[in-house]
Amino acid sequence: MNEQKEKILARIRATLVELFDLEESEIVPEARLYEDLDIDSIDAVDLLIDLKKTTEVEISPAQFKQVRTVQDVVDVFDRLSAKAQ
Numbered sequence: 001m002n003e004q005k006e007k008i009l010a011r012i013r014a015t016l017v018e019l020f021d022l023e024e025s026e027i028v029p030e031a032r033l034y035e036d037l038d039i040d041s042i043d044a045v046d047l048l049i050d051l052k053k054t055t056e057v058e059i060s061p062a063q064f065k066q067v068r069t070v071q072d073v074v075d076v077f078d079r080l081s082a083k084a085q
Contacts, residue, residue, distance in 0.1 A: 005075075011054055029071035029074065030071060
């Protein structure tokens with residue numbers, strides 16, 4: 001994983017721990033948001049809003065709807081932040 005993706009993963013971890021009281025050790029790239037981390041659609045919107053604020057990357061709800069795992073979130077934000085530069 002490159003440095004940019006590591007930073008995004010760290011931000012996602014911090015957000016999930018802060019917003020949803022998850023254990024940091026549970027937030028691994030292969031963790032499924034809904035099944036493994038027990039995040040529902042409203043929680044996903046909260047996560048999206050927080051990540052948009054902290055990364056300054058615009059992502060649409062439709063794009064976010066495609067993600068299933070923590071790695072998917074990392075990949076989407078990495079791709080969008082690369083386009084924004």
